[in-house]
Amino acid sequence: MATRRKKPEELRSHRWYGAEDLRAFGHRSRTFQMGYGREEFAGKPVIAILNTWSDINPCHTHFRQRVEEIKRGIWQAGGFPLEMPAISLSEPFQKPTTMLYRNLLAMEAEELLRSYPIDGCVLLGGCDKTLPALVMGATSMDLPTIVVPAGPMLRGNWQGKVLGSGSDSWKYWAELRAGTIDERDWQEIEEGIARSPGTCMTMGTASTMAAAVEALGLALPGASSIPAADSNHGRMAAACGRRIVELVWEDLRPAKLLTPSAFDNALITVLALSGSTNSIVHLVAMAGRAGVDLPLARFDALARRVPVLADVRPAGRFLMEDFYYAGGLRALLSELSDLLDLECQTVAGETLGQGIAGARIHNPKVIRPRAQALAGGGGLAVLGGNLAPNGAVIKPLSAEPGLLQHRGPAVVFADYNDMAARIDDPELPVDADSVLVLQSAGPQGGPGMPEWGMLPIPQKLLRQGVRDMVRISDARMSGTSYGTCVLHVAPESFVGGPLALVRDGDEIELDVAARKLWLHVEEAELAHRRAAWQPPPAHYGRGYGALFARHITQADKGCDFDFLHAGAAVPEPEIH
Known part of the structure; x- marks a missing residue:
């Protein structure tokens, strides 16, 4: 059945430009003021390019050029492009963590699209929190959307x-x-170590989320794998510019793409990549914006049967440039086709199955065939138990195998500053069997759930040759990190979760195969500690930080603001 195409008078922007009244006169005259002619915008889809470039974001330094290529594609297809700067969340520089500001960018993206005469949007992002934030905002606004991932840097x-x-x-x-x-x-x-524009070239959060977004159907087939410095990246950007105009005429919106099956496709992709643990938090939040329930149990159920095929650091040996040359995400998805819902629609105007048809693995060392999978499952694992009643996560392939079943005494740090002050103290009572525990590092405690979960190995143990230990926190860790790190413990210690009750010397048991994280302390003693626990003072008394503290959800719920989940529609602005 042919797709019905919109008429020019049905465009959302027509409300601003098409009326014959004083207000529309003002909109048109101000557009003329910017040097555009009537024929350049009248009756054409207005496309917002949400650009997260800034001088302090090294992952996005090529975006000024990419914007011009996107604009070229939009002009070619008969659209009217408008570049709209949005907050640049620069992972290396922004403190205490970009995660504190992910929801702020999501809100900004949603309100930019709502408050201006926009018919469709191109999301230009990559650095870790940028892509999920942009997708969250665009999903809530639900205009035709396409994503241009930043692409990984060179080796x-x-x-x-x-x-x-x-x-x-x-x-x-x-x-x-x-x-x-x-x-x-x-x-x-x-x-x-960093030789070109682009995101980390390991399977960190940026590359993981770019792949997840492509699997969701929001990017063109193969777009997520292209290195930032490759000329194919610019051609992909121009193609996205052309395609978004057609998406507007077809009225193909995120609500039609982001189905439960599409999210399953994204989860399977992340697991086959042994992707970043951060992807769990982001995908839960993205699904919440689309009205899709994505419990941690769903991740774990899929993790038990999805093979890990990407031999890419930190779980494997190679880098994203190698992954691209080996066939990229299309080749990996083709190898997983029996596990995917190939009928899911994508922004390419075709199904996921059509988008990966004909893709082949060119280097089986980098993208493993199923028969030579890096692992039969366990790209990520979700843990439970009395120390994490609402869940915790670990990346088993990045851990020392002998530590995946371990019991040892806790060495507890009350917060990051306590850890930094004492971790290299020669008198610290710690050995290789100890379990390092970091408190007050979650969504409220960090604040913002910083990437502190890869606690450093104490220097005296490093000098003895120790390179991994069991480490537990309510923090996140970089997707480029590795080690036996249990993360996202929920509920967090700052709000009185069980992690707050751990004391030095307490025995903690980790059993990844059994999905178990257990604090071996008598319930009566835990009850005594719970009764004595006092909430820490709030970090913020005003501003965005205070808003964050009042409304942030826990890690298992995606760390979104409680008032931003899918719900009642927000009315369109009145044009007065």
């Missing part, structure tokens, strides 16, 4: 060794603290 290099951004930062920082490399080595690594 790093040091003394002939290939470096992976993030992962090798942690690796060589440990070696510097252990004394196996010197300051000159460290400076050379610092200067060689």
